[in-house]
Structure formats: C-alpha cells, structure tokens
Amino acid sequence: MDWGKRDLETLHSVKNTIQKLYAIEKFVYVNKSRVAKEIGQLSLLEKLLDKLPQTKTYFDKHLETCEQFQIRRIKWACRKLYMEDGNNVTTWKVRRLAGLREKVSYVVELALENEIKLYQQGEMQKEIKTMDFW
Structure with missing residues (x-):
C-alpha cells in the first residue's frame, strides 16, 4: 500500500x-x-x-469539540433571534433554539452569556447587517 x-x-x-x-x-x-x-x-x-x-x-x-459545536449553535441562535426581533435575544430562547441542555460546561455557559450581552447591548447590529447569512 x-x-x-x-x-x-x-x-x-x-x-x-x-x-x-x-x-x-x-x-x-x-x-x-x-x-x-x-x-x-x-x-x-x-x-x-x-x-x-x-x-x-x-x-x-x-474538527470541533462538543463545546465548540454548542458555541456555534449559540451564535447561530442569537443571530436568528436578533434577525426576527432585535429585542428577543434572551437566555431561555437561545438555549431552546440552540438545543442546549440545562447543564453545560463553564466555557459554554460563559460563551452563552457573552454572546447574549453583545446582542442586548446592540454591539452586533453593524456586523449582522453586513454578514453573509448562510
């Protein structure tokens, strides 16, 4: 061979x-x-x-780890909720849409909190408007 x-x-x-x-x-x-x-x-x-x-x-x-996969779904869920209604990015909605279990690792929990804060503070508006959405 x-x-x-x-x-x-x-x-x-x-x-x-x-x-x-x-x-x-x-x-x-x-x-x-x-x-x-x-x-x-x-x-x-x-x-x-x-x-x-x-x-x-x-x-x-x-290749991605399980945590990286969960974080990718969190980012997608936040974008989707923001595109539907900018004021609709809440923790429980992101968790449900991303399919997260109640208990996730500290890294995933931190990523969830940080991503939601970005959307709630309006810092993602400029990026969303110019982003290619697959």
Whole structure:
C-alpha cells in the first residue's frame, strides 16, 4: 500500500467533506466519525489514521469539540433571534433554539452569556447587517 498516495487522496476527500458539513444549514457535529462515514472510510480513519499524517493534522485543526459545536449553535441562535426581533435575544430562547441542555460546561455557559450581552447591548447590529447569512 502506498500510504503517501492514500493520505493525499483521503485528505482531499476529508477537506471537501468538512467544508460541506460546516456549510449545511441544519447544524451537524463535525467530528471524525461523521466525516469518515460521509466519505465511506470509517474503518480506515478510526484504525489507521496514524498512517495518514496529513489527514490527521487536518483533522486536528478542523474538527470541533462538543463545546465548540454548542458555541456555534449559540451564535447561530442569537443571530436568528436578533434577525426576527432585535429585542428577543434572551437566555431561555437561545438555549431552546440552540438545543442546549440545562447543564453545560463553564466555557459554554460563559460563551452563552457573552454572546447574549453583545446582542442586548446592540454591539452586533453593524456586523449582522453586513454578514453573509448562510
């Protein structure tokens, strides 16, 4: 097996798939298993990833943790609520729309508070007006 060639082929597929998954309107958790299933290489990427160093490096930089996924949903929920009604960005509405459980990590809780404050203080108005909304 030419692992160098296999690494480049897999890396190309992985890049395209990760880009596609982040662009999906309905959020999905972009982790190794999800990407591997999408490209039909679950066994290869779970068992032999060490033989694919470029692909592994790309994974390390572009996959998200559970906390990062929750924060991405928080930001989306805040934007959506703000676009519907600027005064409607409240903690319970963001939690519900983002699908957050009652107990989340300190990092996620802090991100939730900070994101809501930005919208409540009106600091996100300029960014929202010029932002591309996927």
